[in-house]
Amino acid sequence: MQRYHDFDALRSAAMLLGIVLHGMMSFVPLPLAVWHTQDVARDESYLFLLHAIHGFRLQLFFVLSGFFTMMMWKKYGLKKLLSHRVKRILLPLIIFTIPLLPIFIATDYYGRQITANYDSSLSIWDASKAGDPDAIKQHIASGANPNTADLIGVTPLSWATRLGHIPAVEALQLQGVDIHAAEPDGTTPLHNAALFGNLEMAKFLVSSGADINAETSLGYTPLSLTEVDELSTVIIAEMMSVQLDDTQLADRRDEVIVFLKENGANLGSANLEEPLAWLYPFLPGIKPLVNQLPAAGQLGMELAAIFWILCVLPVFQHLWFLYYLFLIVLGFVAVTWICRNRGWKPVPSWMVSWPFCLIWVVPLTLVPQFFMITDFGPDTAASPIPWPPLVLYYSIFFGFGALAFGRKSFDSTAGRFWPIALILAVPVLLLGISEYSERGSLFISTQTNSLSAFFRHHLLCTILSVLYAWLMIFGLIGAFRKFCSGENRSIRYLSDASYWLYIAHLPVAMLLQIWIANAPWPGALKLICICTITTLFLLAIYEIAVRYTWIGAMLNGRKYRSN
16 A cells, blocks of 8 residues: 555644644634633734634545545455544544543633733733722823723723722723723623622712613613523623622622612613524624524524534534544445445546546535534534534545545646645635625624625635635645655654644643733744644653553554664
8 A cells, every 4th residue: 555645744734733723722812711811912813823724724634534544444444444443533532531621621710710810010901800990090101092992802991890890990980981981782881790790880880870771782781681591691701701609690680680770770672582682692793683584594593503502512622523533434434335335436537636626525515614604614513412514514525535545536636736726725715704704703793784795795705715625725735745745754753643742732732821821922932832842742742651652552553662
Protein backbone atom coordinates (compact mmCIF):
# COMPACT_ATOMS: atom_id res chain seq x y z
CA MET A 1 0.00 0.00 0.00
CA GLN A 2 1.22 3.47 -0.90
CA ARG A 3 2.23 5.74 1.97
CA TYR A 4 0.50 9.12 1.70
CA HIS A 5 3.00 11.32 3.48
CA ASP A 6 1.26 14.49 2.28
CA PHE A 7 -2.09 13.37 3.68
CA ASP A 8 -0.49 12.34 6.98
CA ALA A 9 1.02 15.82 7.27
CA LEU A 10 -2.26 17.46 6.25
CA ARG A 11 -4.25 15.51 8.82
CA SER A 12 -1.71 16.54 11.44
CA ALA A 13 -2.05 20.19 10.39
CA ALA A 14 -5.84 19.99 10.76
CA MET A 15 -5.39 18.65 14.30
CA LEU A 16 -2.81 21.27 15.28
CA LEU A 17 -4.98 24.07 13.92
CA GLY A 18 -7.44 23.05 16.62
CA ILE A 19 -4.89 24.17 19.22
CA VAL A 20 -4.62 27.55 17.47
CA LEU A 21 -8.40 27.85 17.25
CA HIS A 22 -8.97 27.15 20.94
CA GLY A 23 -5.90 29.15 21.92
CA MET A 24 -7.41 32.30 20.44
CA MET A 25 -10.86 31.94 22.02
CA SER A 26 -10.03 34.23 24.93
CA PHE A 27 -9.08 36.95 22.42
CA VAL A 28 -12.36 36.79 20.51
CA PRO A 29 -14.76 39.59 21.57
CA LEU A 30 -17.84 37.51 22.38
CA PRO A 31 -21.02 39.37 23.45
CA LEU A 32 -21.48 37.05 26.42
CA ALA A 33 -18.98 35.20 28.59
CA VAL A 34 -19.37 31.76 26.99
CA TRP A 35 -15.60 31.15 27.33
CA HIS A 36 -13.97 30.74 30.74
CA THR A 37 -11.95 33.97 30.48
CA GLN A 38 -11.68 37.03 28.25
CA ASP A 39 -8.30 38.57 27.56
CA VAL A 40 -7.64 42.30 27.76
CA ALA A 41 -6.15 42.06 24.25
CA ARG A 42 -9.46 41.05 22.63
CA ASP A 43 -9.78 42.18 19.02
CA GLU A 44 -12.13 41.65 16.07
CA SER A 45 -9.27 40.24 13.97
CA TYR A 46 -9.32 37.08 16.08
CA LEU A 47 -13.00 36.56 15.28
CA PHE A 48 -12.13 36.72 11.59
CA LEU A 49 -9.31 34.23 12.08
CA LEU A 50 -11.68 31.98 14.03
CA HIS A 51 -14.11 31.93 11.09
CA ALA A 52 -11.28 31.34 8.63
CA ILE A 53 -10.06 28.22 10.49
CA HIS A 54 -13.44 26.86 11.53
CA GLY A 55 -14.69 27.23 7.97
CA PHE A 56 -12.54 24.38 6.61
CA ARG A 57 -10.56 22.56 9.33
CA LEU A 58 -12.85 19.70 10.30
CA GLN A 59 -14.25 19.42 6.78
CA LEU A 60 -10.70 18.71 5.59
CA PHE A 61 -10.21 16.24 8.43
CA PHE A 62 -13.33 14.28 7.44
CA VAL A 63 -12.28 14.14 3.78
CA LEU A 64 -8.95 12.63 4.85
CA SER A 65 -10.69 10.29 7.30
CA GLY A 66 -12.92 8.99 4.51
CA PHE A 67 -9.88 8.50 2.27
CA PHE A 68 -7.96 6.49 4.88
CA THR A 69 -11.07 4.54 5.90
CA MET A 70 -11.57 3.35 2.33
CA MET A 71 -7.87 2.46 2.15
CA MET A 72 -8.17 0.37 5.31
CA TRP A 73 -11.29 -1.42 4.05
CA LYS A 74 -9.52 -2.31 0.81
CA LYS A 75 -6.61 -3.71 2.80
CA TYR A 76 -8.29 -5.46 5.74
CA GLY A 77 -12.03 -5.81 5.05
CA LEU A 78 -15.04 -4.51 6.96
CA LYS A 79 -14.64 -6.52 10.18
CA LYS A 80 -11.05 -5.48 10.80
CA LEU A 81 -11.89 -1.92 9.75
CA LEU A 82 -14.66 -1.70 12.33
CA SER A 83 -12.45 -3.23 15.03
CA HIS A 84 -9.68 -0.77 14.22
CA ARG A 85 -12.03 2.23 14.37
CA VAL A 86 -13.43 1.10 17.72
CA LYS A 87 -9.90 1.06 19.11
CA ARG A 88 -8.72 4.31 17.49
CA ILE A 89 -11.88 6.43 17.76
CA LEU A 90 -14.51 5.10 20.18
CA LEU A 91 -12.17 4.04 22.99
CA PRO A 92 -10.22 7.35 23.07
CA LEU A 93 -13.54 9.23 23.07
CA ILE A 94 -14.80 7.31 26.11
CA ILE A 95 -11.51 7.01 27.99
CA PHE A 96 -10.56 10.69 27.70
CA THR A 97 -14.04 12.21 28.06
CA ILE A 98 -14.49 10.70 31.54
CA PRO A 99 -11.54 12.53 33.20
CA LEU A 100 -11.58 15.60 30.97
CA LEU A 101 -15.20 16.60 31.67
CA PRO A 102 -14.67 17.31 35.42
CA ILE A 103 -11.33 18.95 34.59
CA PHE A 104 -13.09 21.32 32.19
CA ILE A 105 -15.77 22.14 34.75
CA ALA A 106 -13.16 22.86 37.44
CA THR A 107 -11.00 24.92 35.06
CA ASP A 108 -14.01 26.92 33.88
CA TYR A 109 -15.00 27.65 37.49
CA TYR A 110 -11.43 28.59 38.38
CA GLY A 111 -11.18 30.88 35.36
CA ARG A 112 -14.41 32.69 36.16
CA GLN A 113 -13.34 33.17 39.77
CA ILE A 114 -10.00 34.63 38.67
CA THR A 115 -11.72 36.78 36.07
CA ALA A 116 -14.10 38.07 38.75
CA ASN A 117 -11.11 39.65 40.54
CA TYR A 118 -10.97 42.64 38.24
CA ASP A 119 -7.91 44.86 38.06
CA SER A 120 -9.31 48.40 38.35
CA SER A 121 -6.17 49.90 36.85
CA LEU A 122 -6.68 48.22 33.47
CA SER A 123 -9.68 50.20 32.19
CA ILE A 124 -12.81 52.05 33.21
CA TRP A 125 -14.81 48.89 32.44
CA ASP A 126 -12.70 46.82 34.82
CA ALA A 127 -13.02 49.54 37.45
CA SER A 128 -16.82 49.42 37.02
CA LYS A 129 -16.80 45.62 37.28
CA ALA A 130 -14.75 45.86 40.47
CA GLY A 131 -17.02 48.58 41.89
CA ASP A 132 -14.09 50.97 42.38
CA PRO A 133 -15.37 54.59 42.25
CA ASP A 134 -11.92 56.13 42.78
CA ALA A 135 -10.48 54.19 39.84
CA ILE A 136 -13.45 55.22 37.70
CA LYS A 137 -12.73 58.88 38.41
CA GLN A 138 -9.03 58.40 37.62
CA HIS A 139 -9.79 56.76 34.28
CA ILE A 140 -12.16 59.57 33.33
CA ALA A 141 -9.61 62.17 34.40
CA SER A 142 -7.10 60.43 32.13
CA GLY A 143 -9.46 60.75 29.15
CA ALA A 144 -11.65 57.64 29.30
CA ASN A 145 -15.18 58.12 27.97
CA PRO A 146 -17.64 56.74 30.58
CA ASN A 147 -20.34 56.28 27.92
CA THR A 148 -18.27 54.11 25.57
CA ALA A 149 -18.99 50.39 25.31
CA ASP A 150 -16.18 47.85 25.53
CA LEU A 151 -15.33 45.28 22.84
CA ILE A 152 -18.36 43.17 23.66
CA GLY A 153 -20.73 46.16 23.64
CA VAL A 154 -21.21 46.77 27.38
CA THR A 155 -20.81 50.23 28.95
CA PRO A 156 -19.29 50.92 32.40
CA LEU A 157 -22.77 51.72 33.72
CA SER A 158 -24.16 48.39 32.52
CA TRP A 159 -21.27 46.50 34.10
CA ALA A 160 -21.74 48.29 37.42
CA THR A 161 -25.48 47.62 37.52
CA ARG A 162 -25.14 44.01 36.40
CA LEU A 163 -22.71 43.32 39.25
CA GLY A 164 -24.60 45.40 41.81
CA HIS A 165 -21.98 48.08 42.57
CA ILE A 166 -23.96 51.12 43.75
CA PRO A 167 -20.87 53.27 44.57
CA ALA A 168 -19.61 52.72 41.02
CA VAL A 169 -23.00 53.74 39.59
CA GLU A 170 -22.96 56.88 41.77
CA ALA A 171 -19.47 57.75 40.55
CA LEU A 172 -20.50 57.34 36.92
CA GLN A 173 -23.64 59.41 37.49
CA LEU A 174 -21.58 62.23 39.02
CA GLN A 175 -19.38 62.13 35.91
CA GLY A 176 -22.37 62.82 33.68
CA VAL A 177 -23.42 59.32 32.67
CA ASP A 178 -27.13 59.15 31.84
CA ILE A 179 -28.90 56.86 34.32
CA HIS A 180 -31.46 56.15 31.57
CA ALA A 181 -28.81 54.93 29.11
CA ALA A 182 -29.81 51.62 27.58
CA GLU A 183 -27.95 48.80 25.89
CA PRO A 184 -28.56 48.20 22.15
CA ASP A 185 -31.52 45.92 22.89
CA GLY A 186 -33.12 48.51 25.19
CA THR A 187 -31.99 46.94 28.47
CA THR A 188 -31.61 49.63 31.17
CA PRO A 189 -29.77 49.46 34.50
CA LEU A 190 -33.10 48.87 36.23
CA HIS A 191 -33.74 45.84 34.03
CA ASN A 192 -30.46 44.33 35.25
CA ALA A 193 -31.33 45.02 38.88
CA ALA A 194 -34.78 43.45 38.53
CA LEU A 195 -33.57 40.38 36.64
CA PHE A 196 -31.00 39.51 39.30
CA GLY A 197 -33.15 40.48 42.28
CA ASN A 198 -31.00 43.38 43.50
CA LEU A 199 -33.38 45.44 45.66
CA GLU A 200 -30.79 47.98 46.85
CA MET A 201 -29.76 48.75 43.26
CA ALA A 202 -33.39 48.99 42.16
CA LYS A 203 -34.19 51.48 44.95
CA PHE A 204 -31.14 53.58 44.10
CA LEU A 205 -31.98 53.71 40.39
CA VAL A 206 -35.65 54.57 40.94
CA SER A 207 -34.70 57.32 43.41
CA SER A 208 -32.30 58.63 40.73
CA GLY A 209 -35.14 58.93 38.22
CA ALA A 210 -34.90 55.65 36.28
CA ASP A 211 -37.94 54.86 34.11
CA ILE A 212 -39.69 52.09 36.00
CA ASN A 213 -41.64 50.99 32.90
CA ALA A 214 -38.92 51.23 30.25
CA GLU A 215 -39.26 48.47 27.66
CA THR A 216 -36.57 46.49 25.86
CA SER A 217 -36.81 45.74 22.14
CA LEU A 218 -38.67 42.56 23.10
CA GLY A 219 -41.21 44.48 25.21
CA TYR A 220 -39.82 43.53 28.64
CA THR A 221 -40.16 45.99 31.51
CA PRO A 222 -38.09 45.60 34.68
CA LEU A 223 -41.11 43.98 36.37
CA SER A 224 -41.64 41.44 33.57
CA LEU A 225 -38.00 40.33 33.84
CA THR A 226 -38.67 39.18 37.41
CA GLU A 227 -40.86 36.46 35.87
CA VAL A 228 -38.02 34.91 33.87
CA ASP A 229 -37.53 31.37 35.19
CA GLU A 230 -34.62 30.75 37.54
CA LEU A 231 -32.73 28.36 35.25
CA SER A 232 -32.68 30.88 32.40
CA THR A 233 -31.62 33.58 34.85
CA VAL A 234 -28.72 31.49 36.13
CA ILE A 235 -27.60 30.80 32.54
CA ILE A 236 -27.83 34.50 31.66
CA ALA A 237 -25.92 35.44 34.82
CA GLU A 238 -23.17 32.94 33.97
CA MET A 239 -22.87 34.37 30.48
CA MET A 240 -22.79 37.93 31.85
CA SER A 241 -20.08 37.03 34.40
CA VAL A 242 -22.48 37.82 37.24
CA GLN A 243 -21.92 36.03 40.55
CA LEU A 244 -25.46 34.95 41.47
CA ASP A 245 -26.65 33.11 44.58
CA ASP A 246 -29.51 31.13 43.04
CA THR A 247 -30.61 29.83 46.47
CA GLN A 248 -31.79 33.34 47.43
CA LEU A 249 -32.91 34.50 43.97
CA ALA A 250 -36.63 33.82 44.47
CA ASP A 251 -36.82 35.66 47.83
CA ARG A 252 -34.81 38.62 46.56
CA ARG A 253 -37.00 38.87 43.47
CA ASP A 254 -40.15 38.89 45.60
CA GLU A 255 -38.80 41.95 47.40
CA VAL A 256 -38.04 43.65 44.09
CA ILE A 257 -41.52 42.81 42.76
CA VAL A 258 -43.19 44.38 45.81
CA PHE A 259 -41.03 47.51 45.49
CA LEU A 260 -41.62 47.92 41.75
CA LYS A 261 -45.40 47.44 42.04
CA GLU A 262 -45.56 49.98 44.88
CA ASN A 263 -43.95 52.47 42.50
CA GLY A 264 -46.37 51.85 39.61
CA ALA A 265 -44.54 49.20 37.58
CA ASN A 266 -46.40 47.14 34.97
CA LEU A 267 -45.57 44.03 32.95
CA GLY A 268 -45.16 45.80 29.61
CA SER A 269 -45.99 44.46 26.16
CA ALA A 270 -43.87 41.31 26.25
CA ASN A 271 -45.79 38.08 25.89
CA LEU A 272 -43.99 35.52 28.03
CA GLU A 273 -46.42 32.87 26.79
CA GLU A 274 -45.10 33.06 23.20
CA PRO A 275 -43.61 29.71 22.14
CA LEU A 276 -40.12 31.13 21.64
CA ALA A 277 -40.09 33.83 24.33
CA TRP A 278 -37.44 31.88 26.28
CA LEU A 279 -35.16 31.87 23.25
CA TYR A 280 -35.32 35.56 22.31
CA PRO A 281 -32.66 36.74 24.81
CA PHE A 282 -30.14 34.39 23.15
CA LEU A 283 -31.06 35.22 19.54
CA PRO A 284 -31.23 39.03 19.39
CA GLY A 285 -33.45 40.43 16.68
CA ILE A 286 -35.18 37.15 15.88
CA LYS A 287 -38.57 38.07 17.39
CA PRO A 288 -39.76 40.20 14.44
CA LEU A 289 -38.80 37.36 12.09
CA VAL A 290 -40.60 34.72 14.16
CA ASN A 291 -43.74 36.87 14.28
CA GLN A 292 -43.88 36.67 10.47
CA LEU A 293 -44.21 32.88 10.62
CA PRO A 294 -47.57 31.13 10.89
CA ALA A 295 -48.45 29.52 14.22
CA ALA A 296 -47.43 26.07 12.97
CA GLY A 297 -44.08 27.46 11.83
CA GLN A 298 -43.43 29.02 15.25
CA LEU A 299 -44.26 25.74 16.99
CA GLY A 300 -41.98 23.83 14.63
CA MET A 301 -39.19 26.31 15.26
CA GLU A 302 -39.60 25.92 19.02
CA LEU A 303 -39.37 22.12 18.80
CA ALA A 304 -36.32 22.40 16.55
CA ALA A 305 -34.68 24.85 18.98
CA ILE A 306 -35.28 22.53 21.96
CA PHE A 307 -33.88 19.55 20.06
CA TRP A 308 -30.87 21.59 18.93
CA ILE A 309 -30.11 22.58 22.55
CA LEU A 310 -30.16 18.91 23.55
CA CYS A 311 -27.72 18.20 20.71
CA VAL A 312 -25.20 20.91 21.64
CA LEU A 313 -24.85 20.19 25.36
CA PRO A 314 -21.04 20.06 25.85
CA VAL A 315 -20.71 16.50 27.11
CA PHE A 316 -17.86 15.48 24.79
CA GLN A 317 -16.30 18.97 24.81
CA HIS A 318 -13.68 19.30 22.04
CA LEU A 319 -13.71 15.53 21.36
CA TRP A 320 -17.23 15.60 19.93
CA PHE A 321 -15.93 15.15 16.37
CA LEU A 322 -14.73 11.63 17.30
CA TYR A 323 -18.31 10.71 18.14
CA TYR A 324 -19.55 11.96 14.77
CA LEU A 325 -16.66 10.27 12.99
CA PHE A 326 -17.52 6.92 14.56
CA LEU A 327 -21.20 7.31 13.63
CA ILE A 328 -20.20 8.05 10.05
CA VAL A 329 -17.84 5.06 9.98
CA LEU A 330 -20.78 2.86 11.03
CA GLY A 331 -22.73 4.36 8.14
CA PHE A 332 -19.81 3.67 5.82
CA VAL A 333 -19.74 0.00 6.87
CA ALA A 334 -23.48 -0.33 6.22
CA VAL A 335 -23.38 1.43 2.83
CA THR A 336 -20.29 -0.49 1.70
CA TRP A 337 -21.88 -3.83 2.64
CA ILE A 338 -25.03 -2.93 0.68
CA CYS A 339 -23.08 -1.73 -2.36
CA ARG A 340 -20.93 -4.85 -2.40
CA ASN A 341 -23.91 -7.18 -2.16
CA ARG A 342 -25.89 -5.28 -4.77
CA GLY A 343 -22.95 -5.17 -7.16
CA TRP A 344 -23.08 -1.39 -7.55
CA LYS A 345 -20.34 0.11 -9.66
CA PRO A 346 -18.01 2.99 -8.64
CA VAL A 347 -19.06 6.54 -9.44
CA PRO A 348 -17.84 8.07 -12.73
CA SER A 349 -14.27 9.38 -12.69
CA TRP A 350 -15.28 13.02 -13.21
CA MET A 351 -17.13 13.02 -9.88
CA VAL A 352 -13.84 12.86 -7.93
CA SER A 353 -11.70 14.97 -10.28
CA TRP A 354 -10.91 18.60 -9.50
CA PRO A 355 -12.56 21.04 -10.23
CA PHE A 356 -15.48 19.16 -11.85
CA CYS A 357 -16.41 17.56 -8.53
CA LEU A 358 -17.64 20.98 -7.35
CA ILE A 359 -20.63 20.54 -9.68
CA TRP A 360 -22.14 18.02 -7.27
CA VAL A 361 -20.35 18.36 -3.91
CA VAL A 362 -21.23 22.04 -3.46
CA PRO A 363 -25.02 21.68 -4.08
CA LEU A 364 -25.15 18.51 -1.97
CA THR A 365 -23.32 20.15 0.95
CA LEU A 366 -25.66 23.16 0.77
CA VAL A 367 -28.58 21.04 2.02
CA PRO A 368 -27.35 20.31 5.57
CA GLN A 369 -25.48 23.63 5.81
CA PHE A 370 -28.76 25.49 5.23
CA PHE A 371 -30.12 24.11 8.51
CA MET A 372 -27.18 25.41 10.58
CA ILE A 373 -27.07 29.10 11.51
CA THR A 374 -24.93 29.43 14.64
CA ASP A 375 -21.66 30.11 12.84
CA PHE A 376 -19.98 30.77 9.52
CA GLY A 377 -19.80 27.15 8.52
CA PRO A 378 -21.09 24.15 10.47
CA ASP A 379 -22.53 24.03 13.96
CA THR A 380 -20.65 22.49 16.87
CA ALA A 381 -22.62 19.81 18.71
CA ALA A 382 -21.00 17.97 21.63
CA SER A 383 -23.93 15.95 22.98
CA PRO A 384 -24.49 12.18 22.70
CA ILE A 385 -27.68 13.16 20.85
CA PRO A 386 -26.44 13.76 17.28
CA TRP A 387 -27.57 16.85 15.37
CA PRO A 388 -28.89 15.38 12.05
CA PRO A 389 -27.77 18.23 9.73
CA LEU A 390 -24.26 17.96 11.16
CA VAL A 391 -24.13 14.18 10.63
CA LEU A 392 -25.21 14.62 7.00
CA TYR A 393 -22.82 17.54 6.49
CA TYR A 394 -19.68 15.71 7.58
CA SER A 395 -20.86 12.50 5.89
CA ILE A 396 -20.60 14.30 2.55
CA PHE A 397 -16.97 15.26 3.15
CA PHE A 398 -16.18 11.80 4.49
CA GLY A 399 -17.95 10.15 1.57
CA PHE A 400 -16.05 12.22 -0.98
CA GLY A 401 -12.75 11.20 0.59
CA ALA A 402 -13.81 7.55 0.50
CA LEU A 403 -14.84 7.78 -3.16
CA ALA A 404 -11.55 9.46 -4.03
CA PHE A 405 -9.29 6.70 -2.73
CA GLY A 406 -7.55 4.72 -5.46
CA ARG A 407 -9.07 6.80 -8.27
CA LYS A 408 -6.59 7.96 -10.89
CA SER A 409 -8.79 10.91 -11.76
CA PHE A 410 -8.44 12.17 -8.20
CA ASP A 411 -4.71 11.46 -7.91
CA SER A 412 -3.95 13.26 -11.15
CA THR A 413 -6.13 16.35 -10.56
CA ALA A 414 -6.29 16.90 -6.77
CA GLY A 415 -3.12 19.00 -6.77
CA ARG A 416 -4.01 20.96 -9.89
CA PHE A 417 -4.49 24.75 -9.70
CA TRP A 418 -4.05 24.75 -5.92
CA PRO A 419 -2.74 28.37 -5.80
CA ILE A 420 -5.86 29.52 -7.65
CA ALA A 421 -8.09 27.64 -5.20
CA LEU A 422 -6.40 29.27 -2.19
CA ILE A 423 -6.51 32.73 -3.79
CA LEU A 424 -10.21 32.39 -4.66
CA ALA A 425 -10.96 31.26 -1.11
CA VAL A 426 -10.00 34.71 0.27
CA PRO A 427 -12.74 36.83 -1.42
CA VAL A 428 -15.25 34.01 -0.86
CA LEU A 429 -14.43 34.11 2.88
CA LEU A 430 -14.73 37.92 3.02
CA LEU A 431 -18.09 37.92 1.23
CA GLY A 432 -19.33 35.02 3.35
CA ILE A 433 -18.50 36.71 6.64
CA SER A 434 -20.21 39.88 5.38
CA GLU A 435 -23.40 37.91 4.71
CA TYR A 436 -22.98 36.16 8.06
CA SER A 437 -22.90 39.54 9.82
CA GLU A 438 -26.03 40.67 7.98
CA ARG A 439 -27.88 37.44 8.79
CA GLY A 440 -26.92 37.30 12.45
CA SER A 441 -26.25 34.30 14.64
CA LEU A 442 -26.29 33.11 18.23
CA PHE A 443 -25.92 36.24 20.42
CA ILE A 444 -25.39 38.36 17.26
CA SER A 445 -28.41 40.39 16.18
CA THR A 446 -29.62 40.11 12.60
CA GLN A 447 -29.43 43.33 10.57
CA THR A 448 -32.88 42.93 9.01
CA ASN A 449 -36.47 42.69 10.19
CA SER A 450 -37.67 41.15 6.93
CA LEU A 451 -38.02 37.37 6.83
CA SER A 452 -37.34 37.27 3.08
CA ALA A 453 -34.19 39.40 3.47
CA PHE A 454 -33.04 37.16 6.33
CA PHE A 455 -33.39 34.05 4.18
CA ARG A 456 -31.58 35.78 1.31
CA HIS A 457 -28.60 36.58 3.53
CA HIS A 458 -28.72 33.08 5.01
CA LEU A 459 -28.75 31.44 1.59
CA LEU A 460 -25.80 33.53 0.39
CA CYS A 461 -23.90 32.82 3.61
CA THR A 462 -24.61 29.10 3.16
CA ILE A 463 -23.38 29.05 -0.44
CA LEU A 464 -20.23 31.02 0.33
CA SER A 465 -19.33 28.99 3.43
CA VAL A 466 -19.66 25.71 1.53
CA LEU A 467 -17.65 27.00 -1.44
CA TYR A 468 -14.96 28.32 0.91
CA ALA A 469 -14.62 24.92 2.61
CA TRP A 470 -14.13 23.04 -0.66
CA LEU A 471 -11.73 25.62 -2.11
CA MET A 472 -9.58 25.43 1.01
CA ILE A 473 -9.65 21.63 1.01
CA PHE A 474 -8.38 21.29 -2.55
CA GLY A 475 -6.02 24.23 -2.20
CA LEU A 476 -4.36 22.64 0.84
CA ILE A 477 -4.33 19.16 -0.69
CA GLY A 478 -2.43 20.59 -3.65
CA ALA A 479 -0.04 22.60 -1.49
CA PHE A 480 0.82 19.64 0.74
CA ARG A 481 1.26 17.37 -2.28
CA LYS A 482 3.79 19.80 -3.66
CA PHE A 483 5.76 20.45 -0.48
CA CYS A 484 5.16 17.46 1.83
CA SER A 485 4.86 14.42 -0.46
CA GLY A 486 8.24 12.98 0.55
CA GLU A 487 9.06 11.11 3.71
CA ASN A 488 10.19 13.30 6.61
CA ARG A 489 10.86 11.77 10.02
CA SER A 490 10.09 14.96 11.94
CA ILE A 491 6.79 15.49 10.16
CA ARG A 492 5.94 11.83 10.65
CA TYR A 493 6.65 12.09 14.36
CA LEU A 494 4.52 15.22 14.67
CA SER A 495 1.77 13.51 12.69
CA ASP A 496 1.74 10.64 15.18
CA ALA A 497 1.79 13.05 18.13
CA SER A 498 -0.93 15.35 16.79
CA TYR A 499 -3.77 13.07 17.94
CA TRP A 500 -2.50 13.16 21.53
CA LEU A 501 -1.77 16.90 21.30
CA TYR A 502 -5.33 17.65 20.28
CA ILE A 503 -6.94 15.40 22.88
CA ALA A 504 -4.95 16.85 25.80
CA HIS A 505 -4.40 20.47 24.75
CA LEU A 506 -7.54 22.23 25.94
CA PRO A 507 -7.05 22.20 29.76
CA VAL A 508 -3.43 23.36 29.33
CA ALA A 509 -4.39 26.15 26.92
CA MET A 510 -7.27 27.23 29.18
CA LEU A 511 -5.01 27.57 32.21
CA LEU A 512 -2.47 29.60 30.23
CA GLN A 513 -5.26 31.88 29.00
CA ILE A 514 -6.41 32.44 32.57
CA TRP A 515 -2.93 33.22 33.90
CA ILE A 516 -1.99 35.78 31.22
CA ALA A 517 -5.44 37.29 30.57
CA ASN A 518 -4.57 40.61 32.23
CA ALA A 519 -0.94 40.80 31.13
CA PRO A 520 -0.28 44.00 29.09
CA TRP A 521 1.21 42.11 26.13
CA PRO A 522 0.17 42.19 22.46
CA GLY A 523 -2.50 39.63 21.69
CA ALA A 524 -0.43 37.98 18.94
CA LEU A 525 2.44 37.42 21.37
CA LYS A 526 0.08 35.88 23.92
CA LEU A 527 -1.43 33.58 21.32
CA ILE A 528 2.00 32.41 20.18
CA CYS A 529 3.00 31.75 23.80
CA ILE A 530 -0.18 29.79 24.52
CA CYS A 531 0.14 27.59 21.42
CA THR A 532 3.91 27.08 21.73
CA ILE A 533 3.96 26.25 25.43
CA THR A 534 0.95 23.95 25.12
CA THR A 535 2.47 22.08 22.18
CA LEU A 536 5.98 21.70 23.64
CA PHE A 537 4.68 20.67 27.06
CA LEU A 538 2.41 17.98 25.60
CA LEU A 539 5.09 16.81 23.17
CA ALA A 540 7.36 16.14 26.15
CA ILE A 541 4.60 14.15 27.85
CA TYR A 542 3.97 12.29 24.59
CA GLU A 543 7.58 11.19 24.33
CA ILE A 544 7.95 10.27 27.99
CA ALA A 545 4.59 8.82 28.95
CA VAL A 546 2.41 8.26 25.86
CA ARG A 547 4.17 7.20 22.64
CA TYR A 548 5.51 3.85 23.87
CA THR A 549 2.68 3.03 26.29
CA TRP A 550 -0.79 1.53 25.91
CA ILE A 551 -2.12 5.06 25.34
CA GLY A 552 0.12 5.50 22.32
CA ALA A 553 -0.79 2.02 21.08
CA MET A 554 -4.48 2.93 21.32
CA LEU A 555 -4.02 6.23 19.47
CA ASN A 556 -1.43 5.34 16.81
CA GLY A 557 -0.48 1.69 17.09
CA ARG A 558 2.38 0.09 18.99
CA LYS A 559 5.72 1.95 18.83
CA TYR A 560 9.10 0.74 20.08
CA ARG A 561 12.08 2.75 21.25
CA SER A 562 15.11 2.48 18.98
CA ASN A 563 18.46 1.67 20.62
